[in-house]
Amino acid sequence: MGRPVRGRQQVVNGILWKLSTKAAWRDLPERYGPWKTVHERFRCWSAEGTWDRLLAHVQQHRDAVGAVDWTLVCVFCRPVNSFTLPVAERNDFRAG
Numbered sequence: 001m002g003r004p005v006r007g008r009q010q011v012v013n014g015i016l017w018k019l020s021t022k023a024a025w026r027d028l029p030e031r032y033g034p035w036k037t038v039h040e041r042f043r044c045w046s047a048e049g050t051w052d053r054l055l056a057h058v059q060q061h062r063d064a065v066g067a068v069d070w071t072l073v074c075v076f077c078r079p080v081n082s083f084t085l086p087v088a089e090r091n092d093f094r095a096g
Contacts, residue, residue, distance in 0.1 A: 010031075010032055010033055011032070011033065013032055014032025014038040018038070018042075
């Protein structure tokens, strides 16, 4: 007979919690179900393009009702710690 299937809402809430907190999958609260189940669904849905379709649907709907501000611009920024400094400068940078 197997185990009962986790509800989609519970899994989606777990995924949203994980993404919003940037916590490790293993730190997922028990109320969302086993972290491996939630992670596997996230991985599968990502590979299938489910998240891309969901985003496109939400954007289309929100744009249709005039709720999207297309004047906002997102620019990719590298994290501060992603650039390379000589060792002496790196130590000064961290100290200060």
